[in-house]
Amino acid sequence: MDFAQGEFIGKGAYRDVYIHATDPGLVVKVQRDPKQDQNRREQRIWDERKELHKWLVPVLKVSSCGLYLIMPRGEQIKNNEVPQTSPRCLTDKGRKNWVRLNGEIKLCDYGQPKTYQKIFKVKP
Ligand SMILES: Nc1ncnc2c1ncn2[C@@H]1O[C@H](COP(=O)(O)OP(=O)(O)O)[C@@H](O)[C@H]1O
Ligand SMILES: [Mg+2]
Numbered sequence: 001m002d003f004a005q006g007e008f009i010g011k012g013a014y015r016d017v018y019i020h021a022t023d024p025g026l027v028v029k030v031q032r033d034p035k036q037d038q039n040r041r042e043q044r045i046w047d048e049r050k051e052l053h054k055w056l057v058p059v060l061k062v063s064s065c066g067l068y069l070i071m072p073r074g075e076q077i078k079n080n081e082v083p084q085t086s087p088r089c090l091t092d093k094g095r096k097n098w099v100r101l102n103g104e105i106k107l108c109d110y111g112q113p114k115t116y117q118k119i120f121k122v123k124p
Contacts, residue, residue, distance in 0.1 A: 001026075042109075
């Protein structure tokens with residue numbers, strides 16, 4: 001699976017997000033600043049914290065340079081669909097960071113330094 005970018009669908013503070021060019025069920029997240037490490041933090045949280053999986057969109061692949069990430073593509077949700085309660089270690093929980101995936105609401109953006117620090121008890 002490569003990191004081919006199709007249609008642009010979203011811009012966050014650190015990353016530009018595209019539908020995968022050959023699989024519309026996936027997105028490719030492109031980190032704009034190579035000095036940031038948003039994608040690799042997200043990957044480590046997914047790989048090592050199975051107890052959080054029910055809250056998170058899976059990370060399927062990250063490029064070795066860390067600039068590109070692939071995950072399943074979810075749908076936007078409405079304000080009143082944002083979960084009322086969720087683990088406190090997940091820190092950036094505005095409406096735009098949640099999506100609906102296979103009928104469940106999941107966080108698609110969890111690579112923030114603050115989240116990483118809370119989960120691994122070390123400064124990123
Ligand atoms: N898995 C996904 N499925 C659908 N849209 C997504 C997905 N991941 C991100 N997006 C969209 O792209 C935007 C930016 O992605 P995000 O991961 O929040 O980047 P950043 O870390 O820069 O905030 C999100 O607010 C959302 O609208
Ligand atoms: Mg975001």
